[in-house]
Amino acid sequence: MKRVTITDIAKLAGVSPGAVSFALNGRPGVSEQTRRRILSIAAEHQWVPSSAARALVGSRAGVIGFAVNRSASTLGTQAFFTDLIAGMQSVLAEYRIAIHVVLVSSIEEEVGTYRHWRGAHQVDGVIVIDPRDEDPRLTALREMELPAVVIGSHTSEPGQPATILLDDSQVAHTLFDYLATLGHRSIAFVAGPAEFQHTRMRMDVLAALSGQGVSGEVISTDFSPAAAASTMRRLLSRAERPTAVVFDNEMMAIAGLRAAQEMRLSVPQDLSIASFDDSVVAGLVRPSITCITRDTFGLGADAANFLREQIDAAQVLPDRIGALPQLTVRESTAGPS
Template sequence: MDDEGAGAATMPQPKRVTIAEIAARAGVSTGAVSFALNDRPGVSAATRSRILEVARELNWRPHSAARALGGARAGTIGFVLNRPARTLGTESFFGDLISGIQLGLAGTHVGMNLLVARDVDEELETYREWWSGHRVDGVVLIDPRADDPRLALLAELGLPAVVVGSHPSPPGTWPTVWIDDSDAADTVFGYLHALGHTRIAHVAGPPQFEHTAMRAAALQRFAREARLESAESFTTDYSSDAGAAITRTLLVGPRRPTAIVYDNDVLAVAGLGVAAEMGVPVPDDLSIASFDDSAMARLVRPALTTLTRDTVELGERAARLLLEQVEAGPPLTSRPGPALTLSVRESTARPRRPRAG
């Protein structure tokens, strides 16, 4: 190794500023510095202001372990996305939700730590590291599932959380900002049935998610009550490839559905493409609807009938509730999310009657 390389390898790291240095510069005791930096009583307003000004001049940053021992806030919330990375760039839901969370944090000087996890185990380990390292004050959790190990771990750690889910949380557990997926499903299926559809298929997300199970159960309940000719749900990984594959299978069957409802806009657009590929006109021979709305759903032709919700507001409500939960201590009460509306567009119509003879 040459001299230049050796020098680069041994380059000294910047020295961390200590409270003793701040105290010496400000002409106060280290105890006064500790009180001022941790926003605790014990120093006058003028002294606190002088100490904070010196800390800024020296570019002082709090040490996470010291903050944890002193009971100070991390000033950050966490959000883990446990989804295949290839789906994140195509699903507008995540971008809108993150935008809403940031909007809910606006003006609070609280930041967000965002991480994409490969699986549940990595997500669980992230929560352990964040909490033990005092890196977050709380987390937003999405895609709740039955017997969710993440919720059990967060309760065990005492890490404050807010769930974005489909129903209120049980009493004594971290609260949920919720949108009733059973009611949402009844709205979509009821509209298609009112148009005259009796053969309805549901192309869904992963089966372990609560909202997937609730929508599938709602379809079966509705099928019994409305005496539908056929009704079945098919699970996917939310990818366009999976949505396209299931749509092809459905459209080559002897009694193909007259309406297909997709769990998100990516699946729905993929299904629309397959219908065009196979020469099945939408909406004349097949109606298509989606549980998710986005610019993509409105720009394709025919534009998709969707359930519309304000996902940005959903994220904003979750962030604000989490900030309240961090301060409150004991679990707060769950709160409803923004209302859903059915946006009827050109992809749905009355089913065409079979020709006589």
């Protein structure tokens, strides 16, 4: 079959090739009605972009990149990433933009991935998660002039990529203050890697509760359910064990719940359990898990829309405020016995 070109689509749609290019690349310059007509014709005739032609003319790749520093086994247990990517795709699919997701094992490999994508003209921009202090990824992205949006907890430094701001300090106060109000004075936090800014903000909030007579302990892990269960067994084997344990995500919390039940402790009568992430599964186990509930699907959609705008912008756009999550109280928390 003869390959359908942008010129062919332009003739069928009764518009210029330039208008077709704008519509197919998700760029402004055509009305919404015209854009949808062009996309419909392109889909009907099974049009696909030519990567060689894109590279020659310097046009859009029609792809955004998302590099995730997680192991495949750990990533598969976290609903956060499934919902986040689904939210991105819900926006990008309308504009025939794809997502290139890769797993990396280190921050150096992540930076190398960005350099490869930029040099090969494989992506138009990237979404970055889990920012750190003095993050080398942000400096590298600025030097590469690769459009990016960060999902993070701190405002962007001048010249660095824009951020969708999530108030992790307020979120941590919401959960830890709730447990303190219930009467818990010994709280353990089973966290992810300590170098993540959002993890340290949660740690700082727990430490600040010492002024209210709360003893807080933090144990960093690799996010895996196995590490969460092992940590829970060690905590509960002590003579002086915590009365409440908070986990960084819901699958860790469920693993911790199972460990407590194995040790014949009753939740929440003997021990309260909570999580900083939520999912359908967290509400189905018994007892159901008290969680911080965020619209992760909506966050992914917002990040994708923000990145689309950033790709079209000549300058770095201002930061934006993300939606504030809410506390969902379920059966796993109560006052200490």
